[in-house]
Structure formats: structure tokens, C-alpha cells
Amino acid sequence: MATRLRGYAVCFDVDCTVTQQDSLDLLAEFLGRGEQVATITNKAMNGEVSLEEALKDRLRIIDCKPEELASFIQAHPPSSRLTKGIRELIDGLQARGKAVYLITGGFRELTLPIARELGIPAANVFANRINWQVDDETGLVTRMVGLDERELTSRQGGKPAAIALLREMYPYETVAMVGDGITDLEAVQITGGADMFIGYGGIVVRDAVRDGADWFVDDFDDLTQALKRHQVAFIGSGAWACAAAKLVAYNCKLSSEGTGEFAEAVRMWVYEEEVGGRKLTDIINETHENVKYLPGISIGDNIVACPDLLDAVKDADVLVFCTPHQFTRDICRQLRGKVNPTAVAISLTKGMRVRAEGPQLISELVRKNLNIDCSVLMGANIAKDIGNEELSEATIGYAVPSNGELFKRLFETPNFYVQLVPDIAGAEMAGTLKNVVALAAGFVDGLGKGPNTKAAIMRAGLNEMRSLAERIYPTVRDETFFESCGVADLIATCYGGRNRLVAEAYVRAYQSGFPKSFDILEAELLAGQKLQGVLTSDEVQSILQIKGWETEYPLFTTVNGIVNGLLPPVAITTYKSAALQSQPQA
Numbered sequence: 323m324a325t326r327l328r329g330y331a332v333c334f335d336v337d338c339t340v341t342q343q344d345s346l347d348l349l350a351e352f353l354g355r356g357e358q359v360a361t362i363t364n365k366a367m368n369g370e371v372s373l374e375e376a377l378k379d380r381l382r383i384i385d386c387k388p389e390e391l392a393s394f395i396q397a398h399p400p401s402s403r404l405t406k407g408i409r410e411l412i413d414g415l416q417a418r419g420k421a422v423y424l425i426t427g428g429f430r431e432l433t434l435p436i437a438r439e440l441g442i443p444a445a446n447v448f449a450n451r452i453n454w455q456v457d458d459e460t461g462l463v464t465r466m467v468g469l470d471e472r473e474l475t476s477r478q479g480g481k482p483a484a485i486a487l488l489r490e491m492y493p494y495e496t497v498a499m500v501g502d503g504i505t506d507l508e509a510v511q512i513t514g515g516a517d518m519f520i521g522y523g524g525i526v527v528r529d530a531v532r533d534g535a536d537w538f539v540d541d542f543d544d545l546t547q548a549l550k551r552h553q554v555a556f557i558g559s560g561a562w563a564c565a566a567a568k569l570v571a572y573n574c575k576l577s578s579e580g581t582g583e584f585a586e587a588v589r590m591w592v593y594e595e596e597v598g599g600r601k602l603t604d605i606i607n608e609t610h611e612n613v614k615y616l617p618g619i620s621i622g623d624n625i626v627a628c629p630d631l632l633d634a635v636k637d638a639d640v641l642v643f644c645t646p647h648q649f650t651r652d653i654c655r656q657l658r659g660k661v662n663p664t665a666v667a668i669s670l671t672k673g674m675r676v677r678a679e680g681p682q683l684i685s686e687l688v689r690k691n692l693n694i695d696c697s698v699l700m701g702a703n704i705a706k707d708i709g710n711e712e713l714s715e716a717t718i719g720y721a722v723p724s725n726g727e728l729f730k731r732l733f734e735t736p737n738f739y740v741q742l743v744p745d746i747a748g749a750e751m752a753g754t755l756k757n758v759v760a761l762a763a764g765f766v767d768g769l770g771k772g773p774n775t776k777a778a779i780m781r782a783g784l785n786e787m788r789s790l791a792e793r794i795y796p797t798v799r800d801e802t803f804f805e806s807c808g809v810a811d812l813i814a815t816c817y818g819g820r821n822r823l824v825a826e827a828y829v830r831a832y833q834s835g836f837p838k839s840f841d842i843l844e845a846e847l848l849a850g851q852k853l854q855g856v857l858t859s860d861e862v863q864s865i866l867q868i869k870g871w872e873t874e875y876p877l878f879t880t881v882n883g884i885v886n887g888l889l890p891p892v893a894i895t896t897y898k899s900a901a902l903q904s905q906p907q908a
């Protein structure tokens with residue numbers, strides 16, 4: 323069975339990282355033996371004695387009783403010893419589902435109260451143990467007699483060894499170590515250790531630590547702020563994906579300069595292909611333009627094209643799905659267990675999947691496979707016009723209001739207005755089903771009919787869309803069909819969409835005596851873009867057949883008869899009677 327990766331773990335050193343002082347030095351000072359212990363601590367820091375020897379010597383000098391330890395903890399309560407900003411950082415990490423560990427060369431007896439104060443479970447603490455002498459007669463612990471040398475952290479290289487053990491027990495995808503010392507930096511210097519080291523210089527700055535760190539901070543607030551920023555990943559890079567990514571790139575750049583809500587860089591997964599002998603990802607990263615799917619439009623220099631899906635979503639907590647719907651299932655399968663468990667998603671994909679038990683909307687597919695919330699953004703959104711910054715609108719369907727608001731902030735711009743509706747299924751069904759009506763509109767155009775016929779088809783189509791959506795998903799709201807995702811998208815698609823264009827061309831080819839299939843026309847007219855309506859028509863028809871509802875949806879049924887060659891295109895002009903002649907597909 324494949325090992326399930328467990329996300330992210332962040333390991334903190336304790337002395338002078340989580341706490342302002344070295345606990346053992348502070349205890350020695352409390353007991354009046356501070357100077358002697360500090361001399362040995364310094365020797366260890368300068369590499370004059372080994373870590374093990376220094377620990378043993380310091381314990382020998384401290385030589386305290388359990389009650390003295392208790393008095394020390396009372397005199398220096400954990401809350402008074404924390405470094406600035408550490409509590410907020412650890413709270414923020416845990417709230418985002420990251421596992422937090424303490425890995426210290428200090429002692430368990432002194433570290434557990436700190437862990438408790440920060441809400442870190444005792445099982446997440448790797449620390450040294452003191453060997454205590456127990457009175458044979460009373461069974462009471464009397465005094466310390468040395469160091470338990472079996473603990474990994476009692477030795478040189480103990481911290482990386484503890485991390486390697488952690489990774490063996492729980493296969494984390496990424497482990498970061500945070501600390502101020504050379505022993506913390508060592509965590510990234512062995513195979514199987516940490517993936518990254520964040521140096522902390524708020525109490526002590528060591529040149530080697532600062533130079534060796536992947537990231538060096540002297541204030542934990544910097545990390546907390548970075549943590550609060552949402553990392554957005556785009557899954558898809560076609561015409562609409564690129565136009566929508568341009569909106570997101572605009573807001574992420576603005577926010578990184580202002581509110582800090584979103585990180586500036588947005589990773590975009592690109593289904594890699596060669597264009598003019600070059601990789602499309604390289605072209606996008608150099609020119610900031612998807613020359614194949616949205617030529618002539620700059621999508622923003624903060625969009626980073628990635629050919630690797632898992633690489634694109636790594637670290638992201640906001641996922642935008644926008645691929646032709648037939649690819650979403652496979653993409654979700656690849657992402658299962660690999661996305662941040664606290665991530666939220668939004669789908670811009672118009673389409674559905676049909677299973678024996680009924681339809682599955684793309685948002686449901688994402689939600690079920692990735693176990694995360696998924697909103698939708700649907701609307702009258704012809705990609706090229708939005709790329710050209712023409713005024714447009716969209717509807718966000720949400721289940722969790724705060725996620726709806728978050729996505730509104732992510733997409734809305736001065737010329738892209740967003741409405742929120744608490745109706746995911748209504749918005750998504752509208753966006754999906756209008757692709758079938760757009761084919762009907764294209765047939766009407768191909769036949770050379772006037773506005774009356776087109777208006778009649780669109781009105782009937784809207785009614786069938788609404789009726790089917792409400793029948794399958796009883797929570798669907800009527801008013802959703804009056805938003806951009808409903809009637810407005812229907813108008814835009816029936817006048818300016820690709821489904822209309824290809825359907826019109828189908829009729830013209832049919833009437834010329836040299837018919838062409840939809841696949842051929844898609845390839846000839848769309849330059850790699852994908853037609854969704856034909857597939858969706860078959861998917862809708864499967865549902866109508868399963869339910870025995872074909873004659874109740876005569877427009878959908880007639881369109882399906884035409885796309886499958888069972889009816890001539892002219893049948894659209896008599897769709898009510900034509901539907902009765904359209905044979906169910908095999």
C-alpha cells in the first residue's frame with residue numbers, strides 16, 4: 323500500500339529560540355551555580371568540549387533535587403520565558419494543520435512545561451532525560467545522578483537523528499527546523515534530516531547559522547506574517563485559466579504590497595507541450611503570455627508556470643481548478659493526499675461527470691477526492707474579452723461564507739465584478755448546462771434563422787437548465803439563474819462562445835454536402851482549445867435516459883440527437899416534435 327504523506331512538520335529548538343534563555347544556565351543561576359555552568363556552556367559553544375561531556379558536566383554541577391526544580395519552574399513560569407512572537411507563530415502553524423515539534427538538547431523536565439504552555443503535545447517533544455536517584459525505602463525521587471545517554475539528543479548529531487526518526491514514524495512531505503545554533507543547522511546537513519533550516523537570531527546571532535540558513539529571521543513576527551499570506555495555485559492554463567489567472571495575479575500583486583493577504587507569486591500548472599519548438603512553460607515564464615491559448619495578453623509577471631502538478635500545488639492553501647472538465651478526475655486522483663489539508667478550492671470548470679448513481683459536479687469531485695471545501699466561479703466570461711479587461715461579471719457559489727468572501731477578494735477587479743450566492747449546485751449546473759443550449763444557438767445561426775428563433779431557443783434552454791438543476795439538486799435556488807452564471811452566461815455563450823461557433827460551422831458543413839465531425843471542427847477552429855458542449859450534451863442525455871426524462875427536456879434531447887447524427891440540424895427549429903423522434907443513444 324502506498325504511504326500517505328502527512329503534510330508539514332516544523333521542529334523548533336528550545337533554548338534561545340522558543341525561550342529567551344538557556345534553561346539549564348537559568349536553572350544554575352537560580353541555584354547560585356550560574357558562573358560555573360556558563361563556563362562549560364561557553365566551552366561547548368566554542369567546540370572545546372563535546373556536547374555530551376558539556377551536558378554531563380553541567381548536570382554534575384547543577385546536582386539539584388526535584389523540589390528545587392519545581393521551585394525554579396514556579397519562579398520562572400514558562401509564559402514569562404517565551405521569545406517574542408513565538409506563541410503567535412506556533413498557534414498559526416497549528417491552526418493551519420502543521421505539526422509542531424520541540425527538539426532540544428535541553429531536558430525533558432524543563433521542556434515539557436514550555437510545551438504545555440504552547441499547546442504542543444508531550445509526544446512531540448524530543449529532549450534529554452535526567453536519571454534520578456530513587457530512595458529504596460520511600461520510593462521517592464531524591465536527586466539527579468546524571469544523563470540518560472540513550473536519548474538521541476544527548477549526542478552530537480542528535481537533532482538530525484531525531485528528525486530522521488520522526489520521518490520514519492510519520493512520512494511528512496516537508497520538515498523544517500528552526501533554531502539559533504549549529505546543532506540546529508546540522509538538521510539539514512544529513513540525508514533524511516530536515517528539508518529546510520530557518521535560522522533565528524532574536525537572542526543570539528551566530529555567523530555560521532545566519533550564513534547557512536535557508537531563511538534567517540530575528541523576529542518571529544516575520545514568519546507569522548508570511549504564514550498568514552495565502553499561497554494560490556492555479557490548476558490549468560487554457561484560455562479561461564489564463565484570463566482568470568490574470569485577475570488573480572493582479573490581486574495577489576496588489577495584496578502583497580498592501581494587506582498581505584495573498585502571496586505575490588501564483589504557481590500555475592501547465593499541461594506541458596511544445597509550441598514552436600519550445601516548452602510552453604518556458605515561454606510563459608519568459609514572456610508572461612500563453613502564446614497558444616490566450617495570445618496577445620500579458621497575464622502578469624507574478625504567474626509562475628510549472629509543468630509538474632504536485633510542484634505547482636506544494637505549499638498552496640488556495641487552489642483554483644480550471645481545466646476542461648474531462649481532465650479533472652485524473653488531476654484529482656493525482657492530487658489525492660498531496661494537498662494541504664487546510665486548503666480551500668474553487669472550480670472555474672464548467673462540466674460534470676456522469677456515474678451510474680447520477681451526475682457529479684466538478685466541485686463535488688474536488689471536495690470528495692481532496693476532502694477540502696470547494697466553491698465555484700461561473701459567469702458570462704468569454705476568456706479573450708476578460709483578458710482584454712472589458713467589463714465583465716461572475717457569480718461565486720459558496721457553501722462556507724468566509725470562503726466565498728476570500729474568493730471574491732481574489733478575483734474581483736475594477737472591471738470584473740463578482741456576486742456571491744450560497745448556491746454552488748445552482749451556479750455550477752447553470753454554467754455546465756448552458757454549453758448545451760449554446761450548441762442549439764449555433765445551429766440556429768448556421769441555419770440562418772433570425773433573432774426570434776434564437777430567442778425562443780435560449781428561453782426554452784434556460785427553462786430546461788433551471789428545471790433539471792432544481793430537480794437533481796433540490797437546494798438549487800431559482801434566483802441563481804438571474805445572476806451572471808445564469809441568464810447572462812447563456813446570452814454571452816449563445817452569441818460569442820466556442821460552442822456556438824463550432825455548432826454553426828457544423829451546420830454549414832452539413833448543408834454544403836461535405837459534413838464534418840465535431841472533433842474535426844474543434845481541431846480546425848479552436849487551435850487546441852476544448853469544446854465542452856458536445857461532451858456535456860452526452861452526459862446530460864445519459865442522466866435523462868437513466869431517469870426516463872428525455873421527452874420532458876425536448877431541447878436538450880434534440881441537441882443530443884443532432885450532435886450524434888440522429889437528427890438533421892434543422893430539427894432544432896421543431897425541437898418539441900423532433901425530440902420524440904430522436905433515438906436514445908447506445
Ligand SMILES: NC(=O)c1ccc[n+]([C@@H]2O[C@H](COP(=O)([O-])OP(=O)(O)OC[C@H]3O[C@@H](n4cnc5c(N)ncnc54)[C@H](O)[C@@H]3O)[C@@H](O)[C@H]2O)c1
Pocket residue numbers: 558559560561562563564592593615644645646647649670671672673703704705706850851852853854
Ligand atoms: N474559454 C472560455 O472563454 C471559458 C470561459 C469560462 C469558462 N470556461 C471553462 O473553463 C474550463 C477550462 O477551459 P479553458 O478555456 O481554460 O481551456 P481551453 O479549452 O482554452 O484549453 C484546453 C486546455 O486543456 C489542456 N489539456 C489538454 N489535454 C490535457 C490533459 N490530458 N490533461 C489536462 N489538461 C489538458 C490544454 O493544455 C489547455 O490548457 C472549461 O470547463 C471551460 O468550459 C471557458
Ligand SMILES: O=P(O)(O)OC[C@H](O)CO
Pocket residue numbers: 672701702703704705757760811814815818819820821822854
Ligand atoms: O466558449 P464557450 O462556448 O466554451 O463558452 C465560454 C464561457 O463559458 C462563456 O461564459
